[in-house]
Amino acid sequence: MNHTYNPYDNVLKVVSEAANILGYTDSDIEALKYPERELKVAIPVRMDDGSTKVFEGYRIQHSTSRGPAKGGIRFHPDVNLDEVKALAAWMTFKCAVVNIPYGGGKGGVVCDPNKLTEDEIRAITRRFTAAIAPLIGPEQDIPAPDVGTNAAVMGWMMDTYSMLKGHCVHGVVTGKPIELGGALGRSEATGRGVMFTTKNVLKKLDIDPKNTTVAIQGMGNVGSITAKLLHREGMEVVAVSDVSGGIYKESGLNIPDILDYLSQNRKNLLTGYEEDGMTRISNAELLELDVKVLIPAALENQINDSNAERVRADIIVEAANGPIASEADDILAEKGILVVPDILANAGGVVVSYFEWVQNIQSVSWTEETVNEKLKNIMDPAFEAVWDIAHKNKGTLRTGAYLIAVKRVVEAKKARAIWP
Ligand SMILES: NC(=O)C1=CN([C@@H]2O[C@H](COP(=O)(O)OP(=O)(O)OC[C@H]3O[C@@H](n4cnc5c(N)ncnc54)[C@H](OP(=O)(O)O)[C@@H]3O)[C@@H](O)[C@H]2O)C=CC1
Ligand SMILES: O=C(O)CCC(=O)C(=O)O
Numbered sequence: 001m002n003h004t005y006n007p008y009d010n011v012l013k014v015v016s017e018a019a020n021i022l023g024y025t026d027s028d029i030e031a032l033k034y035p036e037r038e039l040k041v042a043i044p045v046r047m048d049d050g051s052t053k054v055f056e057g058y059r060i061q062h063s064t065s066r067g068p069a070k071g072g073i074r075f076h077p078d079v080n081l082d083e084v085k086a087l088a089a090w091m092t093f094k095c096a097v098v099n100i101p102y103g104g105g106k107g108g109v110v111c112d113p114n115k116l117t118e119d120e121i122r123a124i125t126r127r128f129t130a131a132i133a134p135l136i137g138p139e140q141d142i143p144a145p146d147v148g149t150n151a152a153v154m155g156w157m158m159d160t161y162s163m164l165k166g167h168c169v170h171g172v173v174t175g176k177p178i179e180l181g182g183a184l185g186r187s188e189a190t191g192r193g194v195m196f197t198t199k200n201v202l203k204k205l206d207i208d209p210k211n212t213t214v215a216i217q218g219m220g221n222v223g224s225i226t227a228k229l230l231h232r233e234g235m236e237v238v239a240v241s242d243v244s245g246g247i248y249k250e251s252g253l254n255i256p257d258i259l260d261y262l263s264q265n266r267k268n269l270l271t272g273y274e275e276d277g278m279t280r281i282s283n284a285e286l287l288e289l290d291v292k293v294l295i296p297a298a299l300e301n302q303i304n305d306s307n308a309e310r311v312r313a314d315i316i317v318e319a320a321n322g323p324i325a326s327e328a329d330d331i332l333a334e335k336g337i338l339v340v341p342d343i344l345a346n347a348g349g350v351v352v353s354y355f356e357w358v359q360n361i362q363s364v365s366w367t368e369e370t371v372n373e374k375l376k377n378i379m380d381p382a383f384e385a386v387w388d389i390a391h392k393n394k395g396t397l398r399t400g401a402y403l404i405a406v407k408r409v410v411e412a413k414k415a416r417a418i419w420p
Contacts, residue, residue, distance in 0.1 A: 005301045007086030010326045015093070018402035019410070021393060028410055032092075035085055036069075036103075037061040041131035043109065045123045055124055059107035059132040061141055062088035065412045068139055069105030070095060070350060072146025072175075073128075073153070075121070076299075079108035083300065087146070090321050091350070093405035094343040098382045100354045105141050107132060113148045114243075125153050129160040136161065138171030138361070144353045145175040147220065147299070151187060155180050171360035174353035183356035185371035186349070191225025192372065193348015193379050194319045198230060198293060200383040201315055201340055213291040215239035215313070217246070217283060218298030219270065222319050222346065224259055226295055231255035235293075239286050243298075244269035246286040249278040288312060296323035303328045311337060318342035333396055341398040343405060344386050351378050 012033055019029045043055040058081060061069035071091035074084075084106050092104030109128055113121055135141050145154055154176045161172045176182035185192070202209050212235045216223050219242045227237050236252035247253065247270055254275055261273050287294065287303060294313035296302050300322035303311060308328035316332070317340045318324060324332065324339060332339055355371055366374075390400025 005304065005325055006082050007300050007322050008082045008089065010322065011086050011089040013326050014398060014402050015089075015406055018399060018406040021395075021399070021403060022407055022410075024406070024410055028414075029406070031413060032063070032406075032409065035060050035062045035088055036064060037135060038081070038085070039132060039135055040081070041128065043124055043127045043131060045120060045127060047120055048117050055109050055111050055128075057107065057109040057128045057131065058084045059105065059135050059141070059143075060084050060088040061103065061105040061135065063092040063103040063409060064140070065409055065416065066092075066096060066103050067101035068103065069141040070102035070144070070353065071104055071106040072144045073149050073157075074106070074108035074146040075111050075113045075124070075148030075153075076108065077110060077112045078299075079110045084108050086300070087321055090343055092409060093402060094347050094350060096405035096408040097343050097386065097401050098347045098351055098378050099408065100351060100378075102142075102350070102354065105143075106146070107143055108146075111148075121153065122156050125156040126160045129157045130164065133161060133164050136172060138169060138357065142171065142353070142357060143173045144349070145221065150221070151175055151177045151182060154182070171357050174356040175349075176356070181356070181360050183352055183359060183371055184366070184368035185375070186352045186356055187221065188225045188229075189352035189371075189375060190222045190319070190346050190349035191229055192375060193351065194222065194226045194295065194297075194317060194345055195229040195233065196348070196376055196379045197340055197345045197383055198235075198295070198317050199233065200380060200387075201317065201338065202293075204387060205315070205338075207292065210234040211236050212293060213238050214293045214295060215286050215289045215291045216295045216297055216319075217241050217286050217302060217323075218296070218320065219258075219262060220297070222349075223295070223297035224262065226297060226319055227255050228259055238291060239281065239289055240270070241281075241283050241286050241298075242269050244271040246270070246281045246283055247273065247275070247278045248281045248286070248289065249275065251277065253278065293317060296320045299323070301325050303332070305331065308332055309335075311335070313337060316340070317345050319346050321346065329396065329398065339396060339398060341401045344382060344397070344401045347382065348375055348379060351375055
C-alpha cells in the first residue's frame with residue numbers, strides 16, 4: 001500500500017486536469033476544492049454489555065450547486081475525514097456525469113458492523129441521524145446506503161428523522177425498505193449499472209460477453225449483484241472475494257451457489273464456502289489475475305503504485321469508489337489497460353435513488369421493469385457521451401467523464417453567479 005494516499009487529493013488532481021482541458025481558470029474551479037459543509041459528530045451509544053462507547057461520525061456536503069447534496073452513509077472502521085470528503089466530491093461529479101439534479105454529499109461512522117449486534121447498529125444509526133439532522137432533509141441532503149449500511153439502516157434513519165419532524169418524511173433517505181417507500185430495483189441498481197457498463201465497454205471493443213472472464217473484489221451489495229447479473233449474461237466469473245479473502249476457479253465459479261451460501265452465512269464470509277476445483281487466493285492475488293475484466297467492488301486505493309504494474313486484466317470497471325489511486329492510472333494507461341471510471345460505472349445506485357426520491361415526492365410507485373428501463377436509458381447514453389468525448393480528446397475514459405461532469409458543475413455555479 002502507498003502510505004501517502006489521500007483520496008481527496010486524488011479527486012482534486014483529476015478535476016484540475018479536466019478543468020485545464022476545458023479552458024477554465026483557477027478561479028473558475030477554486031470553489032470546487034472546498035466542501036460546502038463538513039459536520040463531525042460524536043455518537044454515544046449504550047452497548048449490549050452495558051458499557052458506553054462514543055463513535056465518531058461525519059456528514060459532508062461537497063456541493064449543492066446542481067441540487068440537494070446526495071450520497072451514502074458508510075459504517076466502516078477506516079472512515080476518516082479525507083475519505084468522506086473524497087466520497088462526497090465523487091458524488092458531485094457522479095451526479096453531474098449522469099445529469100441528475102443533485103450535488104454531492106457523503107457520511108460515515110467509524111465502526112465495524114461485522115463486530116456489532118443489530119441493536120448496537122440501530123442505536124448508532126438513530127443517534128447519528130439525530131446528530132446530522134440539521135443538515136439533512138429531502139430538499140437539502142439525502143443519504144443512502146454505502147459500505148456497511150443497507151435498507152434496514154435507511155429505514156431507521158427515516159424513522160428517526162420523521163420522529164424529530166413530527167411527521168413521516170419518506171424522501172429524507174433513499175435505498176429504504178420497500179414498505180417505507182423504497183424504490184423497487186434500488187437494492188440491485190448499482191450492480192445493474194455496472195452490468196450495463198461492462199456490456200457497453202465489451203461491445204465497443206467487439207468482445208463477445210459469452211465466456212468473458214471476470215474477477216470481482218468485494219461480495220457486498222455491489223459485488224454480489226454484479227456477479228449475479230454478469231453470470232446471467234453468460235460471463236465466466238472466475239474469482240470473487242470479501243474481507244476474508246478470495247476464491248478462484250479457472251472454469252468459472254458457481255455464482256448462484258455462492259450467493260445462496262452468502263445469504264445464509266453472512267457473518268462466516270467466503271472462508272466457509274467450498275466448491276469442486278476452486279482454490280483460495282488473497283485479495284491482492286485476485287487483483288493480479290489474468291482475466292479480461294477486473295471489477296473492484298470493495299474499497300478505495302486497491303490498485304496503486306505498489307501493484308499496478310502486476311495487474312493483468314484488459315479492462316477494469318470501477319464498481320467501488322476510488323479503487324484506483326491516481327498514480328496507478330498512468331501506469332495502467334501505459335500498459336494499455338482500459339479503465340471505466342467509478343463516477344460513471346457505479347452511478348446506477350444514485351440514479352435509482354433519484355427515482356426513489358421522485359416517487360416519494362409525488363407519492364407514486366413505479367414497477368421494477370419501469371425502474372430498470374429508465375436506469376438503462378440514463379446509463380447507456382452517459383456511457384456513449386463519455387466514450388465519445390474521451391476519444392475526441394485522445395484521453396482516458398476517466399478524463400472524459402470529468403470533462404462532462406466538471407463542465408456541468410462549473411456552468412451551474414456560473415449560472416447561479418455563486419461568485420459574488
Ligand atoms: N451500495 C451502493 O449503492 C453503492 C456503493 N458504491 C461503492 O461500492 C463499493 C462497495 O459498496 P457496497 O457493496 O455497498 O458495500 P458492502 O458493505 O455491501 O460490501 C463491501 C464489500 O467489500 C468487502 N470488503 C471490505 N473490506 C475489504 C477489504 N479490505 N478487502 C476486500 N474486500 C473488502 C466486504 O467484505 P465483508 O462482507 O466480508 O465485510 C464486502 O464484501 C464501495 O466503494 C461503495 O462506495 C458505489 C455506488 C453505490
Ligand atoms: O444512492 C445514493 O444516493 C448514493 C450511493 C452512493 O453512495 C454512491 O454512489 O457512492
